[in-house]
Amino acid sequence: MSSDQLTSTKKTDSKAYRNGKQGTLVDRNNRSTIGQPTVHDPRMSCRNVNVYYEDKHAIHDVSLDIGKNEVIALIGPSGCGKSTFLRCLNRMNDTIDICRVTGEILLDGNNIYDKNIDVVPLRARVGMVFQKPNPFPKSIYDNVAYGPKIHGLVQTRDETDEIVKKSLLKAGLWDEVKDRLDKPGTGLSGGQQQRLCIARTIAVGPEIILMDEPCSALDPIATARIEELIDELRENYTIAIVTHSMQQASRVSQRTAFFHLGDLIEVGSTNQIFLSPMHQLTEDYITGRFG
Amino acid sequence: MSDNLTSSIDRHSNTDIVQKGLSKRYNAERRFKFYGIAAICASLMFLGVLFISIASNGYGALFQTHILLSVSFDSDILGGEDLKRANYQGVIKNSLLKMFPEVKSRREKKSLYSLVSSGAAFKIRNILIENPDFVGQTMDVWVPADDDTDMLIKGYMKRDVPESERRLNNRQIEWIESLEKEGRVEKKFNLAFFTAGDSREPELAGIWGATCGSFFTMIITLFLSFPIGVASALYLEEFAPKNRWTDIIEVNINNLAAVPSIVFGLLGLAVFLNFFGMPRSAPLVGGLVLTLMTLPTIIIASRAALKSVPPSIREAALGVGASKMQTVIHHVLPLAMPGMLTGTIIGMAQALGETAPLLMIGMVAFIVDIPGGITDPSTVLPVQIFLWADSPERGFLERTSAAIMVLLTFLVLMNALAVMLRKKFEKRW
Helix, strand or coil: CHHHHHHHHHHHHHHHHHHHHCCCCECCCCCCCEECCCCCCEEEEEEEEEEEECCEEEEEEEEEEEECCCEEEEECCCCCCHHHHHHHCCCHHHHCCCEEEEEEEEECCEECCCCCCCHHHHHHHEEEECCCCCCCCCEHHHHHHHHHHHHCCCCCHHHHHHHHHHHHHHCCCHHHHCCCCCCEHHHCCHHHHHHHHHHHHHHCCCCEEEEECCCCCCCHHHHHHHHHHHHHHCCCCEEEEECCCHHHHHHHCCEEEEEECCEEEEEEEHHHHHHCCCEHHHHHHHCCCCC | CHHHHHHHHHHHHHHHHHHHHHHHHHHHHHHHHHHHHHHHHHHHHHHHHHHHHHHHHHHHHHEEEEEEEEEECCHHHHCCCCHHHCCHHHHHHHHHHHHCCCCCCHHHHHHHHCCECCHHHHHHHHHHHHCHHHCCCEEEEEEEECHHHHHHHHCCCCCCCCHHHCCCCHHHHHHHHHHHHCCCEEEEECHHHHHCCCCCCHHHCCCHHHHHHHHHHHHHHHHHHHHHHHHHHHHHHHHCCCCHHHHHHHHHHHHHHCCCHHHHHHHHHHHHHHHCCCCCCCHHHHHHHHHHHHHHHHHHHHHHHHHCCCHHHHHHHHHCCCCHHHHHHHHHHHHHHHHHHHHHHHHHHHHHCCCHHHHHCCCCCCCCCCCCCCCCCCCCHHHHHHHHHCCCCHHHHHHHHHHHHHHHHHHHHHHHHHHHHHHHHHCCC
16 A cells, blocks of 8 residues: 555656756645655665654655665754654654654664564664764763663673774764763763764664754854764765754755655755755745745 | 934933833842842741750750769678669668768658769669679769759759749758768769660650660661652653553652641551551651651652753663663663752651651650660650650750750751762762
């Protein structure tokens, strides 16, 4: 059934695409997804995902693939559901009692919302970096070592040392903190804290990293540093990033998905979205007419 | 041109209006500050009056009048070989008579003997049992004076009022004055007050029995209420689903916190004593009853502490794949600990000062022995204060205040401990 719906979406897509080519934009009242929500050989694929907060229908029927080793940016005005959608991908929404998710999200062909799926290993595979840097109130070392320790990835002190060093190196923080690993993580600057959180996430060895506006609390220099980092991380990880900054989306991502009021309006390569959007709403948003 | 004019007039009048209102605003602010300072001063004043009155009343109990007697351990008077059952009262009487040989009549002898506490005999008994070879010798011993003598020396009993209006007659006062002249009367530090159990005689009564009782009761209360309270708070706050049942439980916990404490005493009487047949007047039962009373306080404080842990910490832990349990134990609990400890110590301080429920389970009994364990009959500090405040002897008045000072000292120490623990745990960033 879901594949049927998908084909139907595809039909509208191609029509919409033609419209775009002819220079006329898809009408703002058209709420179905246009562009290319599917990719060949996806890492994660979401089909007809709906999210409800009690009675409020927060996300309507979103279908989207996340490709291997790509950075996909989720953009849209505040309250459009992009963060909610991101949090579905590692079942972070489970912590909210009133939140209900339907549809399927496949990771390696398994629906992560199946009853027999355990969220603990899922979250080890799909890591998350949050909007506000949230290091544990422990030392820098313990912050990074915590994940590997609880998952039993390390046994000896040497192994832990190595994984901490590797993660901090990957997060580009090693040189700044190598002499004060036993100092509290909360004593770092905002940008360093966020990189510490990234190091903490990659220490567990995830396949996918979800980032929820990771730079919104940082200054431009720290932001540039994180963006560089995202670019480097793309070699080994798949990254989904929610951002409010269109410049950031265009700088770091290969694909961009535009959300509006709970609908996935348009998705395509970042170049296409920013240079020749096909939907009226997308154009309005990226040109700054609203949002 | 005219437009310009009106706007400038408007601006001018606006500034005027603001200026006029300003003084009113500042006055309101000043008044409010004054009310606040006045309220603080009033409460500080009441507190000061309370402390001063307690301290001035209780200070006297730290000292006890002693009388120097030349005691001759005459084996004739002691009578018999068994030093444990010898006639020590006779020894005291004999030494008093030696000092005042003119006393002959039975009635006069009796009033002479009553100058010295009945505890004096126990004192020389202890001396003799420790050193049996003193038999046959004569030595000077300081023995506690009777309550009435003590009151006279401390100046609570006026010497110039008519004889019928005081508890010591003129002859007794003469004897005391002649003893004073010989330097045989002295106020010494009242060690007995801190080492003895309760007594019918004020000069022999001490606080140690009640302190031990309070200590055992608090131990029971702490070891039951802290783990149970924290576990319930953790479950309700972190794990329990939010539904009608948990709502009902929450409402009931809040209601329990408002239940008068004597009701818990009745519950303890009915359940622990009558149904389970636990020993009466025991710290064990007292601790159980106070646990029931303290639990709501600890649960409410612990839940508030858990709620105040930022959700970002939980998300961070869950985000790296920690299970719910690991998130709570590794991250949430350490951050909530200072608040939980504060709540617990406030609850414990409340329990330490609680009297009413303990009356119901028999901890109000007159108990002379120092309790040695949680099942021995005992009393607690506030109940001891209640008992002494109820006693007619003048000497118990100052002992009541002194006991209040001891209780307040413990409360201050506990609060200091709470502050210290909070500081210590907060240092972990």
